[in-house]
């Protein structure tokens with residue numbers, strides 16, 4: 001019989017609610033407990049999403065039996081809350097960005113390895129069928145050699161210096177929050193770049209409102225990437241190769257539609273990837289499967305992969321002068 005994976009959620013904010021909704025649609029797992037800084041928020045969350053236990057204070061989560069905790073707090077707390085779970089003997093799926101920088105990620109990875117516990121960054125796009133199709137199509141040579149990638153992610157956030165998106169103490173800014181997706185896409189398809197160019201425009205709080213960045217690769221490819229919390233943009237990605245291109249329709253990081261074009265730009269085929277979830281079910285299935293197999297990391301989005309990504313984010317921030 002398939003083991004039912006017991007989940008806890010740490011932090012009852014916006015993404016936690018969407019994740020819980022998808023968890024309830026995923027087979028072979030259950031939401032056992034939620035912990036919040038506020039008891040009433042935890043109780044309301046538990047009622048809305050069918051969790052058996054609601055706790056005030058994150059430490060209380062470990063009074064019940066759990067296989068894994070989903071950490072859904074702001075970026076600046078990812079390390080602290082991941083370490084809290086690992087030190088209490090429970091594996092972790094931690095929201096992106098995995099932590100604020102590589103030093104923090106190293107500490108998380110080290111503890112997970114010492115404790116022999118599961119740890120994975122919630123880089124959910126990696127597991128979406130549309131992303132897998134893009135990857136396999138490129139590997140099959142469908143668009144030839146990648147020449148350039150263009151990808152952007154932008155929306156207009158209401159300026160509030162205390163909000164997660166603008167407050168430096170919560171790791172605010174466009175780049176770590178949404179720039180991570182175009183950075184991830186380029187890493188996923190082209191690997192680590194040989195040269196990084198980047199420029200940011202800053203909000204009054206000092207967090208980046210817009211970051212534009214270019215990655216250059218040894219194999220004659222480039223990626224032209226952008227993120228902003230100042231304006232709604234197309235949020236599309238297009239991968240141009242020597243024999244054609246692939247459009248990942250907006251918002252590309254959660255794509256449910258791909259269009260393939262031929263070498264002269266002629267439209268060849270559109271594929272749909274319908275779903276009745278937000279798309280977090282795929283990363284949940286991956287974590288469930290790893291836990292059932294007794295793995296301490298995902299072979300498909302490994303800790304080394306997360307390390308490469310945070311290293312790339314750190315180096316890009318350095319060039320763009322984004323400082324926390």
Ligand SMILES: NC(=O)c1ccc[n+]([C@@H]2O[C@H](COP(=O)([O-])OP(=O)(O)OC[C@H]3O[C@@H](n4cnc5c(N)ncnc54)[C@H](OP(=O)(O)O)[C@@H]3O)[C@@H](O)[C@H]2O)c1
Nearest residue numbers: 011012013014015016036037038072073074075095096097
């Ligand atoms: N994968 C995705 O698609 C996706 C989408 C959005 C966000 N995210 C990531 O998820 C994380 C949370 O984002 P969110 O949009 O859910 O944020 P949010 O709505 O502000 O929720 C964050 C939660 O963290 C807890 N928290 C603990 N200490 C806090 C503090 N000092 N200030 C604010 N909140 C604190 C709060 O929950 P309690 O008070 O209930 O404990 C809060 O509700 C971020 O790292 C973000 O990058 C991922």
